[in-house]
Amino acid sequence: LCLYIKQFYNQTMLLRTGMGVDEQTLTVMYSVTVSIFAIGGLLGSLMVGVLVTKFGRKGTLVKSTSLVFVGGALMGFSRLCGSPEMLIIGRFITGIHSGISLSVVPMYLGEIAPKNVRGFLCLMPSIFICIGVFCAQILGLHELLGKEEHWPLFFSLVVVPTFVQLMLLPWFPESPRYLLIEKRNVHATISALKWFRKRGNIQSEVEEMQEEQRLLSSVHTVTVTELLRDRSVRWQVLSVMVINAGMQLSGIDAIWFYTNDIFENAGIAHPQIQYTTVGTGAIEVIAGLIGCFTIEKLGRRPLMVGGFSFMGICCAGITISLILQAHVPFMHYVGVACVVGIIAGFCIGPAGVPFLMTGELFTQSHRPAAFIVGGSLNWLSNFTVGFVFPFLQMSAGAFCYLVFFSVCVAVAAYVYFIIPETKNKTFVEITQMFSSKETAMEFHALGSSDPITKKNGYGSLEDRDVKVEK
Structure with missing residues (x-):
């Protein structure tokens, strides 16, 4: 589809100005087309706090579906x-x-789940x-919608799952x-x-919510500025920033x-690249299911540390393979294999756990602002990679993947420690686990065994003696 879109841009400019555009300009135009999606995502994430406070979690999801129908129509008729x-x-x-x-879907699911x-x-x-990526890869095959005359229809298919959501979601509480x-x-x-909860006693859940409500009785839903200034949640905020940007x-x-360019550079015959890409989509689904069905047994941290570490190893592997492939055929x-490994490592943990942890690390008053911070960094980083990567690849060649290697190792180390x-x-x-971390660090900074004031939760304080075991 990349080739067809570039041809469409070139033909349009030829009709408008009487001359086509050079390859570098087409690359910039295509990079803007790819990365503008992330700019829209950034704007959407900045709107989350206002929307979920005014319309609720489900209400926001229902009302925002109109955006897809507008966007799908524009792309379909372009x-x-x-x-x-x-x-x-x-x-956009x-x-x-x-x-x-x-931002809103994991927030909603995290709040309704036991x-x-x-x-x-x-x-x-x-x-x-x-699954959506996998279906898109199948539909994008040349035998289906991967022809030049069909790409507008391919882009407009985003309205189909949105229509299904619009029919079902209003019936949910x-x-x-x-x-x-x-x-x-x-x-x-x-x-x-x-x-x-069709079965079971809901009393304990109501009591847990009421306990959280009592802790927040004097605290309103905070803004992003207030969140960033709140020292009691600085480690949660930093963690959300690291994992979402990473x-x-x-x-x-x-x-x-x-993916297609990477496979072509790896020496795969052009007619076979589309089928190789579909294979990676199947691996994405399998890896995602592995992460989904093991997270409650293994926990969040192992999936994050393992996923980022494996991705880092595979990024280094891509660099080595690209350097040696001219001399060693099997490279x-x-x-x-390294491309597939990066995708599998990502889908096992880093693909979903950051959104889960953004919701888990904060109580109700701070959660919307936390999703704004995490979502904004996520989409800003998405735009940066989407726009910069083709130029980074042209200038640094195989060594551009060492940048990603460094990021993966750094994030894995942060999560682990x-x-x-x-x-x-x-x-x-x-909240209390992070509050204890904050107290311990304040104690080390004071270098004293005198009683200190410990922040308990968000906003409420209690005095306690901190004892050090020798």
């Missing part, structure tokens, strides 16, 4: 109208919807993303935590919990956006 601008604007609008959804299956349920969106903690509607909360700067977008296959395991923990318990 070739007929001879307008590259329609294609670019359409991708669908990017806004994706920015909203990628703590013992919260990880499994919150990784399900990453599974469906992998709103988030019980949102109803109780923010709207203070006990009756609606109980009704929602009964709908989600998720995109790991190089996965370079692999996804330019072509090593390069392909800093972020605690949150499996089977309530939001209040997770």
Whole structure:
């Protein structure tokens, strides 16, 4: 499709100005088309806090579906109208919807899920993303919609799953935590919990929400500025920034956006590249399912550390294979294996766990602002990689993947040494774990065994003696 879009741009400029454009200009135009989606995602993520506070979690998801229908129509009719601008604007609008959804969906799922299956349920969106990518790769085959005359239809198919969501989601209840903690509607909360928990006692969940509500009784829903200034959550904020930025700067977008170019450079025959790409999509789905079904057993940290570490090793492997492939024939296959390894490592953990952890590390008052921070960095990093990578690849060649290697190793080390395991923990318990970390660091900074004031949760304080075991 990349070739067809560049041809469309060149033909349009030829009709408008009487002359075509050079290859470098086409590369810039295509890079803008690819990366403008991330700019839309960035804008959408910045809107999340206002939207979820005003419309709720489910309400935001339902109302934002209109963006997809507008964007899909613009992309679908862009070739007929001879307008590259329609294609670019359409991708921008669908990017806004994706920015909203990628923050609100894990927020909604994390708030409706029992703590013992919260990880499994919150990784399900990453599974469906992998399935969506796999379906797109199949439909993009030359035998199906991968022909020049069909690419507008291919882009407009985004409206199909959105239509299904619009038909089903309005029948689901709103988030019980949102109803109780923010709207203070006990009756609606109980009704929602009964709908989600057809069996079992919901009393303990209501009591846990009420405990969180009591801790937040004097704290309003904070803004991004207030979140960044709140010293009691600085480690949570830093962790969210590291894992969300690292998720995109790991190089996965370079692999996804330019898989065909990477396989071509690896020596795979051009007619076979599309089938190799479909194979990687199948591996994405399998790897995602592995992560989804093991997260409640292994925990969040092992999937993150293992996933980023494996991606880093494979990035180094791509560099070695590209350097040696002219002298060692089998290095072509090593390069392909490393590409597949990066995708598998990403889908096992880094693809979904950052969104899960963004929701888990904060209580209700700070969660929307946290998703704005994490989502903004995620999409900004996405744009940076999508726009810069083709030029980085031209200037640095095989060594460009060493940048991604460094990022993967750094994020894996941060998760291993800093972020605690949150499996089977309530939001209040997770808050207290980070509060203890903050207290310990304040104690080391003071270098004293005198009693210190410990922040307990968000905003409430308690005095306690800190004892050091020798």
